[in-house]
Amino acid sequence: MSWEMVIGLEVHCQINTKTKAFCGCSTEFGAEPNSQTCPVCLGMPGQLPVLNDVAAKKTILTGLAINANINLESKFDRKNYFYPDLPKGYQISQFAVPVVEGGYIDIPTPDGEKRLGVTRIHMEEDAGKSMHEGLDAVSHIDLNRSGIPLMEIVSEPDMRSADEAIAYLKQLHQIIKFLGVSGADMEKGQFRCDANVSVRRKGEPFGTRTEMKNMNSFRFIKQAIEFEALRQIEILEDGGEVKQESRLWDSVKNESRSMRSKEEAHDYRYFPEPDLPPLRVTQEEVDAIKASMPELPNQLRKRFETEFGLSAYDADVLTQTQSLAQWYEALVAAHPANPKQCANWLANELLGRLKELNKDITESPISAKGLASLLDRIADNTISGKIAKDVLDAMMESGKDVDVIIEEKGLKQVSDTGAIDAMIQEVLDANPGQVEAYKGGQDRLFGFFVGQVMKASKGKANPAMVNQRLKELLG
Amino acid sequence: MDIDVKKIANLSRIRLTDNEAKELAPQLSSIMGYIDKLSEVNTDGVPPTAHPHDVAMPQRADVVTNADRRDALQQPAPRTESGLYVVPKVIE
Ligand SMILES: [Zn+2]
Numbered sequence: 001m002s003w004e005m006v007i008g009l010e011v012h013c014q015i016n017t018k019t020k021a022f023c024g025c026s027t028e029f030g031a032e033p034n035s036q037t038c039p040v041c042l043g044m045p046g047q048l049p050v051l052n053d054v055a056a057k058k059t060i061l062t063g064l065a066i067n068a069n070i071n072l073e074s075k076f077d078r079k080n081y082f083y084p085d086l087p088k089g090y091q092i093s094q095f096a097v098p099v100v101e102g103g104y105i106d107i108p109t110p111d112g113e114k115r116l117g118v119t120r121i122h123m124e125e126d127a128g129k130s131m132h133e134g135l136d137a138v139s140h141i142d143l144n145r146s147g148i149p150l151m152e153i154v155s156e157p158d159m160r161s162a163d164e165a166i167a168y169l170k171q172l173h174q175i176i177k178f179l180g181v182s183g184a185d186m187e188k189g190q191f192r193c194d195a196n197v198s199v200r201r202k203g204e205p206f207g208t209r210t211e212m213k214n215m216n217s218f219r220f221i222k223q224a225i226e227f228e229a230l231r232q233i234e235i236l237e238d239g240g241e242v243k244q245e246s247r248l249w250d251s252v253k254n255e256s257r258s259m260r261s262k263e264e265a266h267d268y269r270y271f272p273e274p275d276l277p278p279l280r281v282t283q284e285e286v287d288a289i290k291a292s293m294p295e296l297p298n299q300l301r302k303r304f305e306t307e308f309g310l311s312a313y314d315a316d317v318l319t320q321t322q323s324l325a326q327w328y329e330a331l332v333a334a335h336p337a338n339p340k341q342c343a344n345w346l347a348n349e350l351l352g353r354l355k356e357l358n359k360d361i362t363e364s365p366i367s368a369k370g371l372a373s374l375l376d377r378i379a380d381n382t383i384s385g386k387i388a389k390d391v392l393d394a395m396m397e398s399g400k401d402v403d404v405i406i407e408e409k410g411l412k413q414v415s416d417t418g419a420i421d422a423m424i425q426e427v428l429d430a431n432p433g434q435v436e437a438y439k440g441g442q443d444r445l446f447g448f449f450v451g452q453v454m455k456a457s458k459g460k461a462n463p464a465m466v467n468q469r470l471k472e473l474l475g
Numbered sequence: 476m477d478i479d480v481k482k483i484a485n486l487s488r489i490r491l492t493d494n495e496a497k498e499l500a501p502q503l504s505s506i507m508g509y510i511d512k513l514s515e516v517n518t519d520g521v522p523p524t525a526h527p528h529d530v531a532m533p534q535r536a537d538v539v540t541n542a543d544r545r546d547a548l549q550q551p552a553p554r555t556e557s558g559l560y561v562v563p564k565v566i567e
Contacts, residue, residue, distance in 0.1 A: 017537050024540030033558040035543040042548060053534035075525045082488050084562040097525075130565060141560040267486055272525060280531040 004202045005229045006209070007165045007195060008157035011172060012150050013182045014126070014190040015055045021125045021149035022049030022092065029188060033142040041147035043087030048275050055149035056279060058181040059099055059123050060289050062151060065175050065296055066118050068103025070286050076123075076273040084141050085128035093152075095270045098122030099279065105175070106298065107167040116168050117156030126150050151181075157196065157206065162225040166218050169193060174297045178322050192216045197228045199236065207232070208242040212249055212256060224249035228256050300325055308332065308339035317347045324361045327368050334372030337379055345375060349392055365396050373402045382406060383413050387459050415462040420453075420469050423461060427452040428473070438474060446470070478503045 017027060023040035040047045063070050077095040100121035106113050128143035153172065159165040173191060176184045184191040193216070198209035212228055215221045227249075232242045247256040295303070297319050304315040304325075318328045331342045350371060354364055374391060377383050383391060383406060394405045406412055414420060427449060428435055438445040453466050480496040480503060491499070545558060554561040 019535075019537050019539050024535065024538065026539045026541070032543075032545075034545050034549065034560070035558070036541075037545070037548060038541040039548070050535045051532055052537050054537035056534065073525075080486075084560075084565055131559070132564065135564070137564050138561050139563070139565050140556070141562055142558075143560070269486065274526070276526075277528060277530045277532045278525045 002202060003199050003229075003233050005160055005162070005225070006157050006198045006200060006206055007159035007162070007225060008209075009155045009159070009165060009168065009196070010194040011153040011169070012126075012192050012194075013153060013176060013184060015058050015123075015149040015151055016180070016182050016190075017052055017054045017058075017149055019052055020147035021052050021055050021123070022147055025147065027148050031144055033140075034144060036144045037146065041087075042143060043089070043146075049092060051276065051279065052149060055123060056099065056281070057289055058179070059121060059151045060281065060286060061179055061293060062153070062176065062181050063100030063103060063121050064286070064290050064293060065179055066103035066105055066121075066172075068100045068118060068121065070281070071097055071099055071101060072281055072283065072286070073097070074099040074122075074279045076276040076279070077270045078273050079124075079268045079270055081268060083127065083130075084139060085130045085143070085146065087128070087143060087146060091125055091127065092273055092276070093124035093270075094122035096272070105168055105171050107164065107171055109164065109167070114164065116158040116164070119154045119156050121151050121153045124150050124152060157198075157209075162222045162229075165195065165225055166222050169218060169221065171297070174320070178294055178297055180294075186216045186218075189216055193221055195221060195225055195228075197225055197232070198242070199229050199232045207236070208244050210242065210244065210256075211246045213246050213259065215249055217251075220249055220251045223251070223254060224256060227254065231256065294322070304328075308343070310340065310343050314340075314343045314347055317351075318343060321361070327361050327364075330368035331372055334369050335375045335379075338375070341375060341378075342372075345371060349389060353392070353396055365399055366392075370395060370402065377402055377406065381413055381415055381462055381464075383411055384459060384463055387411050387413070411460060413462050414457055414460050415465055417465070417469065420457075420461055420465055421473065423453050423456050424449075424466070424469055424473050427456060435474070446474075449474070478507065 015021075019025060020027060020041055023038050025038050025041055026036045028036065040049055060070055074094055075097045076092055078090040079093045079095065080090045082089055098120045101119070103118040103121075104115050105118060106115050108114075126145050126148040128141055128146040131140040131142070155168065159168060173184055173186075176182050176191070182190055186192070192214055194214065195212045196209045197212060198207040200207045210228060210232070212221075212224045215224055228247065235242055243258075246259045248259055249256050300319045301312075301315045304310045304318060305312060310318070319325050328342065328346055331346055332339045335342055350364065350366075351361070354360065371392075374388055374395065377391075378385055378388050391402060391405050391409075391411060394400070394409065395402060398405070400408075414423075431449075431452070434445050434448060438449075449470055450463070450466055453470065454461055454463065457466075478500055480491065480500050483503075484491045484496065549555045549558075549560070552560055
């Protein structure tokens with residue numbers, strides 16, 4: 001019987017607030033070390049934490065977006081461990097009763113949609129940053145990050161492949177970006193993932209799991225999960241036993257290694273945080289947060305498919321970010337005649353050019369209205385689709401209006417019968433052999449004539465008219 | 476009740492000699508025994524107490540109120556360098 005992976009994921013996501021979870025220190029990234037600290041987040045004796053209300057609201061909003069239950073009363077606990085970047089000697093977290101429980105995320109799989117359970121989302125505070133590199137007998141500590149609010153999103157062990165795990169993470173990442181509850185910038189560590197991985201023979205109970213800690217790239221997470229599953233399968237097939245432990249992914253060597261931390265390091269001795277009474281929210285407050293929820297990626301995708309007739313693929317591409325989806329809707333609003341054409345031009349032409357410039361849609365040199373006016377000129381036969389691509393290049397380069405470029409470059413499509421007939425006649429006169437052959441029954445030569453006429457017109461002849469007149473003139 | 480005093484001390488980063496551990500074990504056991512009395516009470520249907528005061532959590536608005544007071548706050552630190560705290564080397 002074949003092996004099966006069982007994967008559960010824990011995502012630590014920085015909640016984007018102006019201030020820390022329990023004090024009024026700034027969360028601005030990249031500040032001078034230890035310039036954003038105070039007695040509370042430094043763990044000075046006698047200081048009392050006070051919860052940031054935005055952190056709570058954004059955690060609840062995230063819970064609602066993944067169809068979870070909101071606990072109207074939740075609690076905070078202390079998670080105790082010693083490390084120099086944790087000045088209090090404990091992390092304030094929600095252990096016994098988190099604010100969010102029991103949601104799910106649907107992911108696309110080759111066999112259709114799959115529903116993956118989310119066990120809980122709880123709030124907690126981040127630790128500071130330790131630096132060891134290039135230092136001999138000491139470490140350096142920056143506590144600017146100490147106390148920054150995080151939500152930890154814990155999934156059920158529902159994923160059965162690295163691809164499913166990545167699909168879940170991407171979906172979650174996208175939802176979080178749409179909600180605006182986190183910058184979710186993986187390079188800045190605002191969205192990092194622990195993966196619990198075990199293997200079993202299909203249908204058997206779960207095997208012993210290992211935890212791959214602190215990964216912040218989709219590519220590394222996929223590699224790490226696949227490596228870890230193979231490592232466990234090899235152990236089991238050799239008759240060995242998998243040891244339950246935390247492991248680190250080494251993305252340089254492409255292997256995981258044991259963190260060798262002592263067992264007791266996991267003895268966190270949670271107990272209720274005496275400095276914080278329970279967090280209570282009313283159903284009315286939850287409803288108000290729900291009312292503020294923007295359209296989510298899945299809903300948007302489905303709406304783009306039904307309302308605009310887009311393919312699943314195009315709908316997916318255009319809903320990658322909120323700004324892109326809004327750009328597309330602005331484009332359709334300005335050129336409502338053909339939403340599919342709008343999607344093609346945005347997804348293939350504009351995004352392709354932006355990618356070459358290393359820009360995203362928010363940095364596009366042309367506006368949705370600008371692209372719409374280009375599509376208008378194709379629709380009213382001023383230019384062909386082929387010429388329009390050159391015009392788009394010129395628009396992006398010069399920032400000039402579409403009509404100005406068409407005028408300046410003399411790109412206006414020739415739709416004048418007399419002029420087109422003259423060009424056709426020239427082509428026919430120059431290729432008597434092909435004319436003979438065509439008349440002798442070689443229909444396929446028709447394309448050759450169209451090509452020659454378009455070439456003679458430098459692409460400016462109206463292709464539909466060329467087709468029509470050619471048929472007539474060839475008799 | 477048997478208590479692993481050495482383990483608890485280690486978790487709390489408290490250094491104990493064997494003699495101290497031996498001395499503390501019965502004391503801690505008697506405290507635990509005292510607390511165990513609580514389990515004799517029937518608590519069926521009583522919701523767990525989250526906090527001794529029946530109050531909801533006060534919350535603050537998300538507004539920066541703390542200015543940079545690094546120099547003053549680092550005064551008590553044994554050692555700093557370029558604004559960073561310097562501690563004995565720690566590596567996982
Ligand atoms: Zn602070």
